[in-house]
Structure formats: C-alpha cells, structure tokens
Amino acid sequence: MAEDLNDPFKLFRDMWKPLEMTGAASSGVPPMFSVEDLEKKINELKVIEGWLTVNVNMLQMSIKTMEMQKAALQTLQQAAAPADPNKR
Structure with a gap:
C-alpha cells in the first residue's frame, strides 16, 4: 500500500492494464470493451489530460517569469555599469 503512494506512475500503469495483450488477444485481435468500460477509460483519460x-x-508560467527576471536583471546590470567616458 505504501509503495502505491510513492509510485507516481501507478495510475498510468493501471490505466493501460486492460489493454495488455494476453492469451488469445496476443494473436493480434484487439480486446473487446463494453460501453461502460470505454466511458470509464474516456473519463480517466480526460482527468489525465486536465x-x-x-x-x-x-x-x-515559470518560463515566462524567469524570462522577466532575466530581463530585469540585465537592465539593472546595464544601469549599474559605469558609463563609458569615451561615449558622448
């Protein structure tokens, strides 16, 4: 039970278990699903998509925040840099 809580991929593995090819299905015949099974699988996939x-x-958002921080830091560094006395 504790192992299940520490496994972030358990949901994904459990989701695909019904699709595993075993027995007669390993001959290339896709497994048959009921409408209820398909609805359940669709709902699970929608949760994962969300x-x-x-x-x-x-x-x-993290990338954009870091880009803004970088731009602000570059601006501050340029403002703090000593002015070139040769430029006028």
Missing part, C-alpha cells in the same frame, strides 16, 4: 494541461500551464 492534469497535464495544468502542468504545462505552470511550466509556461
């Missing part, structure tokens, strides 16, 4: 979307948005 989770991934949130993570992509957070990553994009």
Whole structure:
C-alpha cells in the first residue's frame, strides 16, 4: 500500500492494464470493451489530460517569469555599469 503512494506512475500503469495483450488477444485481435468500460477509460483519460494541461500551464508560467527576471536583471546590470567616458 505504501509503495502505491510513492509510485507516481501507478495510475498510468493501471490505466493501460486492460489493454495488455494476453492469451488469445496476443494473436493480434484487439480486446473487446463494453460501453461502460470505454466511458470509464474516456473519463480517466480526460482527468489525465486536465492534469497535464495544468502542468504545462505552470511550466509556461515559470518560463515566462524567469524570462522577466532575466530581463530585469540585465537592465539593472546595464544601469549599474559605469558609463563609458569615451561615449558622448
């Protein structure tokens, strides 16, 4: 049980277990699903899609924040740099 909590990929492995090719299905015949199984799988995939979307948005926000910090730091460094006396 504790191992399940420490495994971030358990959800993904459990999600694909019904699709594993075993027995007669290993001959290339796709496994048969009921409508309820397909609805459940669709809902699980939508939850994962939402989770991934949130993570992509957070990553994009982090990148933009770091780019703004970089630009601000470069501006401060340029302002603090001694002026070149030869330029007029």
